[in-house]
């Protein structure tokens with residue numbers, strides 16, 4: 001799958017400046033795409049990645065706001081469209097249900113769930129014009145199983161997986177394929193802050209006996225984008241065997 005802008009199609013990776021997003025940017029660049037590295041606060045790491053990836057450009061936006069997402073859409077429209085969207089940006093504030101705050105609910109749902117819906121809705125219009133597209137939504141094992149302190153985060157990821165299924169049906173006539181990649185524990189800044197005790201407890205639940213790497217996720221995303229021509233509406237579990245889906 002290749003295309004347009006300067007001979008190469010554009011792949012947008014939200015939250016591309018860090019962790020799993022940065023690994024996806026590198027893999028998709030190797031596959032020949034021009035990478036739109038989206039970031040919000042991680043300017044330094046996004047800038048470094050931009051310097052590393054010859055065919056890339058930076059997009060700064062807060063995707064919890066409509067204004068931020070509209071600015072991404074406008075930039076991509078001006079560049080002639082986009083072929084791949086990886087909805088990777090996400091966050092959590094962990095707290096037990098009894099003490100969790102409504103303001104955190106609003107922030108987490110806006111960043112993870114509302115943004116996936118709205119950005120996909122806008123960006124898919126650009127894909128419809130070209131009759132081709134790949135959309136990968138990064139979700140979590142926590143969207144399929146319960147996890148204490150993550151009622152809000154888990155809800156957003158379960159919603160993303162369901163969104164994948166309906167969007168895949170609606171967009172199939174336009175040759176736009178939509179899939180979720182639901183992750184177990186992957187070594188990034190999101191999991192770095194775990195205590196040793198929490199880490200050991202997690203490891204005991206992973207049959208492969210180790211935490212995954214962002215590169216292992218990115219390789220799977222690349223496979224879906226480049227080879228997965230008969231995959232749509234699916235939730236793929238990448239989690240070392242901790243949950244079969």
Ligand SMILES: NC(=O)c1ccc[n+]([C@@H]2O[C@H](COP(=O)([O-])OP(=O)(O)OC[C@H]3O[C@@H](n4cnc5c(N)ncnc54)[C@H](OP(=O)(O)O)[C@@H]3O)[C@@H](O)[C@H]2O)c1
Nearest residue numbers: 015018019020039040041042062063089090183185186188
């Ligand atoms: N690591 C895991 O074990 C794991 C497991 C399951 C699912 N996931 C999912 O994988 C995805 C990537 O997470 P990660 O582990 O790579 O952690 P990470 O390095 O913290 O990445 C999160 C990314 O989301 C972006 N982001 C957060 N809020 C944003 C906002 N309001 N506007 C724009 N961008 C925003 C951040 O951008 P800036 O830093 O530029 O602000 C950051 O690049 C997330 O969706 C996460 O839920 C991770």
